[in-house]
Amino acid sequence: MPRTENDFTQLGIREIRDGVAGGDFTAREVAESLNAAVEAATSLNAFIVTTPEKALEAADATDAARAAGKALGPMAGVPIGMKDLFCTNGVQTTAASHILEGFIPHYESTVSANLWAAGAGMLGKLNLDQFAMGSSNETSYFGNVSSPWRKAGSNAPMSPGGSSGGSSSAIAARLCPAATGTDTGGSIRQPAAFTGICGIKPTYGRCSRWGVVAFASSLDQAGPMARSVEDCAIMLGAMAGFDPKDSTSLDAPVPDWFGNLDADMRGKKVGIPREYRMEGTDQAILDSWDRGAEWLRDAGAEIVDVSLPHTKYALPAYYIVAPAEASSNLARYDGVRYGLRDLPDGAGLQDMYAATRAAGFGDEVKRRVMLGTYVLSAGFYDAYYTQAMKVRTLVQRDFDAAFEQCDVILAPTTPTASFPLNSLNDDPLTMYLNDVFAVPASLAGLPAMSVPATLTEDGLPLGLQIVGRAMDEQSVLNAGLAIEQRAGFTAQPEKWW
Amino acid sequence: MSNYRIHGATGDWEIVVGLEVHAQVTSNAKLFSGASTQFGAEPNTQVSLVDAAMPGMLPVPNRECVRQAVRTGMAIEAEIHKWSRFDRKNYFYADLPQGYQISQLYHPIVGKGALTIEADEKAGIPEDRTIGIERIHIEQDAGKLMHDQHPTMSYVDLNRVGVALMEIVSDPDMTSPAEAGAYVRKLRAILRYVGSCDGNMEEGSMRADVNVSVRRVGDTELGTRTETKNVNSVRFVMQTIEHEAQRQVNVLEDGGTIVQETRLFDPGTGTTRSMRSKEDAHDYRYFPDPDLLPLELDDEFLEACRASLPELPDAKRLRYENELGLTPYNARELTADVEVFARFETLLGETASAIGKPEAKVATQVANWALSVAPGVVKSLGDEADVSHGTAARQAAILKMQDAGEISGGQAKEIYEIVLKTGREPDEIADTEGLKQVSDTGAIEAAIDAIIAGNGDKVEQYKGGKDKLFGFFVGQTMKAMQGKANPAVVNQILKDKLG
Amino acid sequence: MSVTREEVAKIAQLARIKMGEGDLDHLVPEFNKILEWVEQLGEVDTAGVEPMTAVIDQKLRLRDDVIDADPKTGGGRRDDVLANAPAAEHGFYGVPKVIE
């Protein structure tokens, strides 16, 4: 990758860490360059707070460790962005909500702690949809995030996707080589697809949820977002690992995903789920899907048809399960122990709760908390929640059956390319449909990745999604690599910010 | 079925009582966090980030709390569910930081069991009764609110938040306040035997939600019940039932209806009142806690739980009767509580080995001493007694002297008094204080000879068939010996001499 | 099934979110639209299907009964737990006075 003197913004994780380790440049130079890029990009609104001093501190530690001849971690010298859903010790953590504005945790999430231990540094806390609820980054209390991409011939600000839209925007705009994301129903994959980058949601339980602000506990899973498959593999290795503080954490060794990357697909079967050929999907998306299958065939894979019969019901099931869990997970935001308190004159305790939560939560959060409260309430629980959890079992069985016929599944990540900000927010349902292809893998807890495929005629990126068996991130990454090598996606947004 | 009836103006009513007992599980750390469960700490010092429900915090269950619930279930011979789950009970209150309590509604860890309360004629329980236990589940305790420290604010202390509780839910099988009282006492005894709860009601380790309804004698359908929350002594449980049943009868006889509601007991007045503040929160939206996987117990774990169970109250009581030969009353009293039987068994062991007889041979003597003699001495001394002086070894030494006839029952008490006051050794006390019986036949014979000589007329009457006079001679002899003669020896010599 | 304005207001109360008439104006139709859409789940034959209990097949682990083994999940950190409280006084959290 060409770079001008002192401009390290084009480099990825591997290039930075190898360059630092090899003495080609210092970690401090990299951090300074990226701090400057972050500072110059306020118009994207990708960061809620920036922490240049943290980036420099980590860089200096890496440089000192190298000078002392110490072993360097797998992310040594790499400054990254941290989605503001991860609690960071001493640094404001908001989940992009007014209700947590000013909240400064006295603890560090396991995933972020793992990354710092691997030598990474923090450029700042990235904007997101409020409490990770949204698919366009328009629900943040701290304002919309703009994608660096624009439609050909238009200056309209475009959505970077959501909820990890600060992450996707910052990476696509070369403000950071990588960032953390979280994916509850597509929140890593959809923004990655919208911005022409990579992102992987690992198997549920690979990355500890301890210290990550909860949205829907049985679905939430952290993962890396970066500009290449190998960078995702490196960073996922640094994030993942057993955590005794999380009862749902997988007690399994972390494979060397990066070391085992292999784009040779000979002997592998790739399933094409016929139910994903849905009405309303852009022709450009369907075309890119066909090309993806071609690329994988070219890499040696056999392409087979598979069926996931309950696909249609995955999204409505998700919109029962996720809001139900969220309604309970968000009950703790009550103005007593941290965050916003709205205490009207003469208000009692319960009035304080209602006023605080009315003032602190955004519209989408309120909508989902209300929906979740409703579906769990007396008389409705079985019809909604129990039925949704049964459908979830069926969705999982669909995948089990499909994986008897194939090793990975290839599908589009999204039904459309990115759309202009403020164009869909009149209708929550239309917005929810963005995640129609992403949600099934979330319901089943499976590893799933988005890699950039092509650009639309309008010059907007499209992504392809690979879904694998539980615990088999390796096959997902390998298929992603095979696509990446053949897609030759090198397009970058033109700098306007 | 008890005969307990409420005599209303329009006829007799019977009552139906079910209890939900919350028992704090004995554990070092909380149910889902590593914070201490110690009672009485400074506010909010035993609160982890998890207990304070900080963003992103997650629960991890404490094995000991699970183990204790399983052992408790085994002690009431209940089904143990190898597959159970934690659910969230959602409601908003300042003592509940998460906005939900982690509990078990749909799949509790322990299913159906039972315990037996023994007949107690005096208390109005004519025969043994088996009280069904519907379930035991594990859940989190809530925090504490203080209302009197600030004019406009309540203060919240989260030290108790997340402490493990067992909720032990009885069937509606009790029909009188006495039965409910006996049930709570028996349950408390079992918990303390098992070691799963310290049963300390003053510190809130055990408290009961009391469900009461009434119906006309002969009716089979249950009446509408009320639930009086957090009643924290056996006496208060009984008072709650008495008051609440009477109140319900009054309402019904006045043509009113009973509202299913939550009530509070006021120990000051012995009455209950409606607790309106919690009324709107009744839609708890239970659902399985998505932060926790199903709790699956394997055979090895269950076997270890079973193997660790001690002898339980009913088995111990029967053994005391059958093997130690104790009266049913003594056996019941001695097995009613852990500390009582533990002290008894220690003393029994010490005494038997001191005397060199099997336990069964000395059990009755030790039981009488432990249940009535020793407590009587302690009571009579009041503040003068230092009970720590009354070690089992010293008590056994006293019992040994008594068994050997060296001291009388009265002397045993006197010696024990001195032991409790001073901590001196019983043998030394008996020697130096002259608290020993004379078994020396020579001295006793001399005294008896003198008495026979001085009471020729009575000797004649006795020999003529007036048996009752034997007591007179015993009394005279003991008087002459200043009460220190061994009564057995006195009896024997008198019998020999009087023919 | 659709919900009335009163029902939505009741749900808001249950969720402790204060809601004015204006809020209800736009929420009620939105809410009904979403409900109508999720109700297609009713079409799925789930007879004999167990609701999902664990996303990934694994068993619940249990923790040892040790106090403060890990400071991240242990007690004894009052300053940390009170640090962000809107009203912390004398080591307590303050809330508007509750009448029980």
Ligand SMILES: [Mg+2]
């Ligand atoms: Mg209760």
Ligand SMILES: [Zn+2]
């Ligand atoms: Zn309870």
